[in-house]
Amino acid sequence: MMIYLDSAATAPMRKEAVAAYAEAAEKAFGNTQSLHDAGSAAADYFVSCRKLWAEFLNVRPDGIYFTGNASEANQLAIRSLLNGRPTACRQIISTKLEHASVLSVLHELEKNGYTIDYIDVDRFGQVDMTAFEQAVDEETALVIMQLVNSEMGAVQPVKECTQIAKRFGVPLHSDIVQGFGKLPVDIGSWGVASAVCSAHKIGGPKGVGIAYLDPSIHWQSVYEGTTHQNGFRAGTIDVPGIVSATIAAKHAVIEQPQSYDHARSLQDYLLEHLPDGVIATGDIATKSPFIQGLILPHVEGQWMMLDCNRAQIAISTGTACKIGYGEAMSAMLAMGTEPDTARKFVRISFHQAISTRDIDEFIRVVEKSLAEFTPSS
Structure with a gap:
């Protein structure tokens, strides 16, 4: 063995998550957009899952969205926040320790006229907070700061970075994939604008990402004309996958x-x-x-x-x-x-x-x- x-x-899938998927696939197979009873039953599961994720993260349920994976959630959250920022704000602050999904979107944004300011880290992977504080100003569009680096496990002071960014009215996005369910996480008290989790890192299914966008912060959809999930992501909602992810998260938070x-x-x-x-x-x-x-x-x-x-x-x-x-x-x-x-x-x-x-x-x-x-x- x-x-x-x-x-x-990826973590081994929890037996409770497997059982939850099977049950939801049988009972909540409807399309949440449909108006008949099967659609309403699926929508009820979806609403319950949003409420539970809001409790896990200490945030409002109307800020919870589900995607096909955390990589997609990172890209959608970053672009949605940038779409809502003033056009004069063209600087993005981050580090080179971010996940590939973030680094790739930063590379694309640089081609689109954004300036990416990568703050140095020390030999332990800790961000230089003095340099960070000096870099943020009124022209900063977004700060991106991962909670836990996926290579060596360096933990960044996301709460402190958020407080500095807020002095200038700058939102902060945090990839908390390697932290949620493992370290104490309180997105609500930290005050981040957006955060992203992944189901399969905590014993849930692959194919489910979880995004939080603070409902009090202005953002604009990446997909024009999309009605699913308030326009955050197009496509029929995978209710069984989301239920399975939520059950996995419940056990991860308890444990x-x-x-x-x-x-x-x-x-x-x-x-x-x-x-x-x-x-x-x-x-x-x-x-x-x-x-x-x-x-x-x-x-x-x-x-x-x-x-x-x-x-x-x-x-x-x-x-x-x-x-x-x-x-x-x-x-x-x-x-x-x-x-x-x-x-x-x-x-x-x-x-x-x-x-x-x-x-x-x-x-x-x-x-x-x-x-x-x-x-x-």
Whole structure:
């Protein structure tokens, strides 16, 4: 049986979420836009799910929207907020540690005349708050600040960034995909303009993203003429998927303190037993314990990933959404890591079922691989 150490890419689906999908697919198969009873039943499920997500995030239900995935949710939220901003505001502030879905839309927006100001981060991936505060002004259109980096788990001070941005009336968008259900999250008290979650990172189904847009903030639809979900996203609503995602989120929120403590204990155990020469990235005191970025002494990450796979251990060399395009490399370079060193990066990530025995087996394979693949060979 495979030891699965890649939950940051996707988590095993919870049995409760599978059961919820099956039940909703049978009972709520109608189109929420239809006026007959089958449509009304589906709409009732949809409304209930919005209310529950609003409770999870401490926000208003009318600010909750559902998409096909978190990547789409990021792009729609960012573009919708920008569409509602004054045309004179053309500066966007972010960092190079964002998810691929955010970095790609920033690249597109730069071609459309926006100036992207990437704030530096330190060697632990922490944003330079002095530089950030100096960068924000009245001409800033949007701040984009991810809560938890998906490569090494660096946690950004989203609440503090939001407070600074608000001094100038600037909205802040936060990708909280790797934080929701794992760290304490309170979007309402933080005051962010928009936030994005992903169902399949917390044991829900793939194909469901969750977006929040503050109803008090002006935004404009990306899709002209769309009526679904107040114009935020076109297309028939996937009610069974949303129900399944909501049940997964409910369990993740309830279990969050216990899950965090479990991940911290696994992180402590891993660091105590790391093979000689293997370096853990990030600030252990402040990072998410669910994500462990490791730099190997003399073996490339791709080699180690394949070696682990042969031993039935699943790890990664970085974010699955951009494998082959160097997102981990981009994050490492932003933190000041040399390119040759960045190529020796691997990531492991935890879920509730992982035990110290699984960590032992991973370490055994790493030690064996490092010993076999010596620098002289």
